[in-house]
Amino acid sequence: MTDQDRLLAAISPIAEGRAAGLRLAEGRASLILDVTGLSGDERLKMEGAIKAVLLAQDGVSEVRVAMTSEKKGRRLIAVGSGKGGVGKSTVAANLALALKALGFRVGLVDADIYGPSQPRLMATEGQRPQAEDKKLIPIMSPHGIPMLSMGHLAKPGQAIAWRGPMAGNALGQIIDADWGDADLLIADLPPGTGDVQLSMIQKQKPAGAVIVSTPQDLALMDATRAMDLFAQAGVPIIGLVENMAGYECPHCGEVSDPFGAGGVQAAANVMGHDFLGRIPLTLAIRTASDAGQPPAAGDGAEAAAFHAIAARIAEWLNQPAH
Ligand SMILES: Nc1ncnc2c1ncn2[C@@H]1O[C@H](COP(=O)(O)OP(=O)(O)O)[C@@H](O)[C@H]1O
Ligand SMILES: [Mg+2]
Structure with a gap:
C-alpha cells in the first residue's frame, strides 16, 4: 500500500x-x-x-x-405569503428590479396559478413565449428582466384553473426555460399554504424564501403558516417584509396606519427571523404598478424602500453558507 x-x-x-x-x-x-x-x-x-x-x-x-467550491449555480428565491392581496406580486417585481440594479442577473418567475399578475406589473401582458429545442424562451420585459408567467402560458382571457399536476408541469417548464446567464430567479408563488404550494416548494427547492405580510393579525397568522410550510420543506427563511405599513396622504403627507404598523417586525422577532424592511401604502405604488412601471425601476421616493430590502437579501445571498 x-x-x-x-x-x-x-x-x-x-x-x-x-x-x-x-x-x-x-x-x-x-x-x-x-x-x-x-x-x-x-x-x-x-x-x-x-x-x-x-x-x-x-x-x-x-x-x-x-x-x-464550484461556482454557485442559479439560485431560486421564493416570494410567498399566507394570503393573497398583501402585495406579494408587487414586492416580487420590485425586488427583481432592485436586485438587478445591485448587479445580479435576475429572471422573474410568476408561479401564481390563481392570479398571475407579473405580465401586467412588468408590461408584458398578452405576449406568448417562443420555444426552442423544447425549451421556453423567457420574455424580456421593457425593464430588462427576462420573465415567464403562468399568465403567458394560458390563452388570453382564459380563466386559469390549473389543477395540481398541471400547475406543477407548467411551473417545471418555466423553471427549466432557457434563462441564459441569469444567476437569480425570483419566484412569485401562489398565495396560501396548501398542497399546491408545498409540492411546488419541495420540487423546486428554493435557496431561500421572502415572506410578505401586511401588519394585520389575520395576515400575520397566515404568514406564520407560510413560514411553517417552507420550514417543512427545509427552505431557509431569508426574512419578512411588511407591506402597506402606513398610509401616506398624497395631499398633506401625513402618515396614518390603517392596518397598524410594526406587527410584522414584532412577529419576525418572536419567530427568530430577520425583518427585511417596510413598504408604505401609497397611491403612487398602486398606480405605477398598474401601469407596468414598478417604482423600483425608477429612482423616485417609492423606490428606496425596495432597494433597501434588496440590499438585505443581497447580504444574505453573499454569505458563504447560502
Ligand atoms: N405598498 C403598496 N401601496 C399601494 N398599493 C399597493 C401596495 N402593495 C400592493 N399594492 C396594491 O395592492 C393590490 C394587491 O397587490 P398584489 O401585489 O397584487 O398582491 P398579491 O400578489 O399578494 O395578491 C394591487 O393593486 C397593488 O397595486
Ligand atoms: Mg399576486
Whole structure:
C-alpha cells in the first residue's frame, strides 16, 4: 500500500468522496477538498476532522487542505405569503428590479396559478413565449428582466384553473426555460399554504424564501403558516417584509396606519427571523404598478424602500453558507 493509499483510506469515512490530489512529501500531507454545498461550519468541521486523522498517521507532521467550491449555480428565491392581496406580486417585481440594479442577473418567475399578475406589473401582458429545442424562451420585459408567467402560458382571457399536476408541469417548464446567464430567479408563488404550494416548494427547492405580510393579525397568522410550510420543506427563511405599513396622504403627507404598523417586525422577532424592511401604502405604488412601471425601476421616493430590502437579501445571498 502506498502512503497515499493509506492516508486516503484513513480519511475516506469523513471526506465523503470530496478529497482529491492527496500527496505526502517530507512529512507534509496536502490535499484538495471540494466543499461545494457545505455551510461554513460544515467546511471547518470537515477540514478539522481530516487534519486530526492525518496527523495521527505515521510519517505525517503537517497537513495542508486547500478548499475549492464550484461556482454557485442559479439560485431560486421564493416570494410567498399566507394570503393573497398583501402585495406579494408587487414586492416580487420590485425586488427583481432592485436586485438587478445591485448587479445580479435576475429572471422573474410568476408561479401564481390563481392570479398571475407579473405580465401586467412588468408590461408584458398578452405576449406568448417562443420555444426552442423544447425549451421556453423567457420574455424580456421593457425593464430588462427576462420573465415567464403562468399568465403567458394560458390563452388570453382564459380563466386559469390549473389543477395540481398541471400547475406543477407548467411551473417545471418555466423553471427549466432557457434563462441564459441569469444567476437569480425570483419566484412569485401562489398565495396560501396548501398542497399546491408545498409540492411546488419541495420540487423546486428554493435557496431561500421572502415572506410578505401586511401588519394585520389575520395576515400575520397566515404568514406564520407560510413560514411553517417552507420550514417543512427545509427552505431557509431569508426574512419578512411588511407591506402597506402606513398610509401616506398624497395631499398633506401625513402618515396614518390603517392596518397598524410594526406587527410584522414584532412577529419576525418572536419567530427568530430577520425583518427585511417596510413598504408604505401609497397611491403612487398602486398606480405605477398598474401601469407596468414598478417604482423600483425608477429612482423616485417609492423606490428606496425596495432597494433597501434588496440590499438585505443581497447580504444574505453573499454569505458563504447560502
Ligand atoms: N405598498 C403598496 N401601496 C399601494 N398599493 C399597493 C401596495 N402593495 C400592493 N399594492 C396594491 O395592492 C393590490 C394587491 O397587490 P398584489 O401585489 O397584487 O398582491 P398579491 O400578489 O399578494 O395578491 C394591487 O393593486 C397593488 O397595486
Ligand atoms: Mg399576486
